[in-house]
Amino acid sequence: MTAVRYGLGDTGPAIAEIRTKLTLLGLLDDTAPGPSTFDHDVEHAVRQFQQERGLTVTGVVDTTTYRVLDEARWRLGDRLLSYVVANPQAGDDVLALQRRLCELGFDVGQVDGVFGARTGEAVRELQRNVGLTPDGTCGPSTFKALDRLAPIVTGGRPDSLRASEALRRAGKRLSGKVVVIDPGHGGDDSGNVGNGLDEATVVEDLATRIEGRLAATGVQTYLTRGPGSDTELDEHERARFANETGANLVVSLHVDAHHNPIASGVATFYYGGNRPGTTSAIGEQFAGLIQREIVARTDLVDCRTHPKTWDLLRHTSMAAVRIELGYITNESDAARLADAEFRDVVAEAIVVAVQRVYLPSGEDAPTGVLHLQDLAEA
Ligand SMILES: [Zn+2]
Incomplete structure (x- = not known):
């Protein structure tokens, strides 16, 4: 397009x-x-x-x-819905379908309005349950079945309960986990620039620092692009890459800019919109942990965490977050970003946040005191 x-x-x-x-x-x-x-x-x-x-x-x-x-124009029943691998269907009708399947106790993964493989599986499961041909395609008879059935899950958020359960079962060891690090921009797109720095180079360097630390804890790490790579990837390509690796978590790295040089601070974003039931519970938790760890270890202003429906957050099938690490247009943020020691501190904060996602609550050490050696032994 x-x-x-x-x-x-x-x-x-x-x-x-x-x-x-x-x-x-x-x-x-x-x-x-x-x-x-x-x-x-x-x-x-x-x-x-x-x-x-x-x-x-x-x-x-x-x-x-x-x-x-x-x-936004699609209503459930307007069109046939099925899993199209090359170009998944997306729309408000898919979102309505996912919510309905969720209420009925089927696992659709993230309720994101994108008809992915898991939504297709959930439709097959429903069809088997009601004696329809399990072809994974939502047509008139499947819509009718969806109308007829009464919800078996009431109250709470079945999708987030399921996500938390999957997380608990994954165990607290970092070894064997897969994390995708996504340095934003690249190629001809240098991202935001200011104070003698460019975003693409800063996040590339940060990505390699995170990668090294994660590798040391036994996490398999993939970068969406290597340092100095000349390919330009859009958010869809980055999401597809992450999905293909079967990663547990995705961390996208960016640096913000503003025409007002006073704007400064760090913010972390996760998948979610203002419509009910669409927030990624694990994404929100992970974003909160990253934000807390970075704020506790640096003196960056806390611009908090926020739900967004940006393409990378939405089209990834695992919990994904995007960090806007300071403002390149702010003199003191830029001075920090230019400092290798600062980048090391941020890399450590992110790695600790990754571990905390898997620590059952209660065993969670207070923010800012967990060090990488502890993690390797966990
Ligand atoms: Zn950016």
């Missing part, structure tokens, strides 16, 4: 289409045939939509917003 970017003042058929979609979602009240200008009302509606969906709120329809806007 070619890059999309529509904003204030743009006109044409694409804008008319965007207005129609926003109207269908009740965010705009155009009467047909509507105007075809991207005005302040559209901008406001787009912001509201981005806020609701956990996207970055810009008021601009970029490629991701455009796609999510398109996904």
